[in-house]
Amino acid sequence: MSGVVVIGGGPAGAASAILLARAGRAVTLLERESGPHDKVCGEFISHEAAAYLAALGVDLSALGAVPIRHTRLAGRHGETRIALPFAASSLSRRRLDEALLQLAADAGVEVRLGIRARRMARDGDGWRIGVDDGALHASSVFLAVGKHDLKGWKRPPGLQSDLVGFKMHLRLAPAEAAALDRHVELILFPGGYAGLEPIEDGLANLCLLVRRSALPKGEVWPELLALIRTACPLLDRRLEGAQPLWPKPLAITAIPYGHVQKSANGVWRLGDQAAVIPSFAGDGMAIALHSAHVAAAAYLEGGTAETYQRRMARDLGLQVLGATLLSQALVRPWGQAALTSLARLQPRLMTAAAARTRISEKALERTLPQPRGLSFQSRP
Secondary structure, eight states: OEEEEEEOOSHHHHHHHHHHHHTTOOEEEEESSSSOOOOSOOOEEOHHHHHHHHHHTOOHHHHTOEEEEEEEEEETTEEEEEEEEEEEEEOOHHHHHHHHHHHHHHTTOEEEETOOEEEEEEETTEEEEEETTEEEEEEEEEEOOTTSOOTTOOOOOOSBOOEEEEEEEEEOOHHHHHHHTTEEEEEEETTEEEEEEEOGGGOEEEEEEEEGGGOOSSSHHHHHHHHHHHHOHHHHHHHTTOEESSSSOEEEOOOOBTOBOOOOTTOEEOGGGTBOOOGGGSOHHHHHHHHHHHHHHHHHTTOOHHHHHHHHHHHHHHHHHHHHHHHHHHTSHHHHHHHHHHHHHOHHHHHHHHHTTSOOHHHHHHHOOSOOOOOTTSOO
């Protein structure tokens, strides 16, 4: 029987594999894609995520991450600019995931690309994992398949499961790229919201969520983009002269936003398999990395998947619930109007509300006990 099998090569899977391998454990990582690829993701790296990446040895600056210092809220009710109370950055998932997988290989992880886990079942004291070319046996399984589900291990619907996600990388016109520099822009439109932020190599990432009932008929992406541009003059300006890098956007549906896994059934669920926070919170990457560090530490100390999963539910439950309630408001006209007014009149309340949707400092310090130097309440 082999040691640990990690299913999924995103930040949660790669980080857990790195930590276990560096502690001397035999680890095999299965990633269904055969090479670097993009995913539907906001690509925002909060200060919490940056701390976890630094602990792994990831040099974000060397990878080309761009700094983010402000957020700008925009929609039909106008625009409001708010300084972020912490340092953040932005980097494509393609580049970050590739760097983490290389670190995993350097640590001694057997990284198997282009291998899809098809099924998983108990096999005595361990697990039997069906893959494209046969089967693997593992003493423990770390499930890190992101927003997708492994057959037979589907998560229940979340509190907000009616959203469809789209993502497109763009090259903006020079003047608009300069205006976007160091900003993440939250765009409100009928039935949904979008995020626009710069990434490496002078590009920009546009990622959006829209209620399924608000999707236009016909050619969905062109008509949806036209609807958003009409609703938000800021985005209309940003996209004037912009060049899309792909023929069509990436898309994903049936995302169980608001889900928090409370039971393990013997499997260590990481990242979006542990908790799914709405994208606007910008904490998805931090949650993925937090889960990897907590799980690896618990496993190495002889803990159980059940104990780990309960801790994750305690660490993340209230934050995910709060973010999901805000997300439910953000896709409705009254919620958009209220948020715009609050941002304009009481920006400090906006940052206070945002703090309630992030992993708590206490939970982070239990996993990263060294001085952090960056709290949500104090700007660097």
